Amino acid sequence: MTQEAPSRRLVVPGIVVTVAGGAAGYAVAHSSDAAKPDDTAAGSTAAGGGGGGAGGAAAPLAKVDDVPADGGVILAGAGVVLTRDATGTVQGFSTVCTHQGCKVSSVANGRISCPCHGSAFDTRTGEPVAGPAKTPLPPVPVTVRGGDVFPA
Template sequence: MSGMARRTVVAAGGAGLASAALAACGGTGAEEDGGTGAADGAAEAPLAKTGEIPVGGGKVIAGRGVVITQPKAGEYKAFSSKCTHVGCAVSEVKDGVIVCPCHQSRFDISDGSVTSGPATSPLPPEPIEVKGEEISFG
């Protein structure tokens, strides 16, 4: 086999392995979104139950690209879970702030504003509605 043909076969094999690895990493997103399986486009599926969102805290719904907070009892807010610094996904809500793990930007749970950078722009709000105990996109 010539050197050129051998490189072509090796490159094609590597591309096939990469595709298989990426496919294996894919999923419905049900693991991240509380098991609703809504990451496949079922926008009407609830994002969370009100009881899952602590007062003064929140919950990142990774499979749906949103973080839901409850700054005061009965007041629910939602923001994009994509950090405005370089686009990393925020990872947690802790001590009244939404935290990005990449560069430690922090955002206020009541309005998404930056409390510490390097991010300079707030998290964009997301429309939600609360019906009974369910929180859904509004």
Template sequence: MSASQENQVHVGRRAVVAAGATGLAVALTACGGGSKDSGGSDTVEPAGEGNGANGGAPLARTADVPEGGGLVLADQGVVVTQPKAGEFKAFSSKCTHQGCAVKGIADGVITCPCHNSTFDAATGEVTGGPATMPLPEKQIRVEGGSITLA
């Protein structure tokens, strides 16, 4: 291979790598949260500065978590649910199938928008694939109307 051909191949590889990285960024952005969806859930910012892992600041207020639904706290990587009145649960918001952020929470079911895996909002257990592993539970504390990571 001549020097000019080698440079052409090298530039071509750079273009492919750059295009691939751009495509990945676009795909990851598309999987990210939004605001309120029609499924009874919100993707929200924390209810205070920081998060429960940083000094116990609130993740959310109990009044903001709908019964039978929940909140996806994208910045903290947590989904908080209220399966029954006054019962709050928290799980990783990262789908165990391919790592997309879950989004919809309605009627006791957490849904991943990427491949439609579903999880029980009370236990995190898989209720519909392609995911085969439950969402990991996060330990929380509910005090005075605030929910924090334990």
């Protein structure tokens, strides 16, 4: 038993619908906020602002005073969670949860929390303290100079 090839009447409309759908999807995705760079996040390397300093020197991620004591701040654009303990030591951790790669969303009560499956990490060590995550958040090296936090 042989099977006939599909007719042009079936194939051409299918191609037209596929191309039109792809173009519409591209237009919507390209103009969405998710496709735009996050220039408002601390640590943005967008051009502008001049300022002195050595050529190519990294911009500060945040001011130490912007990182709450015994808490932290999420810098989504830089992919860093900055935390500060009671003694003033600032540490950096990745914003990517080690369970399934979601982005952590909040820092409160000594915990960095992931909204996807309830994992939580200690703000001092990055070690998991709740949820399904078994691996600590990867450290992100940072250094403090003159009241500012810089990538190390």
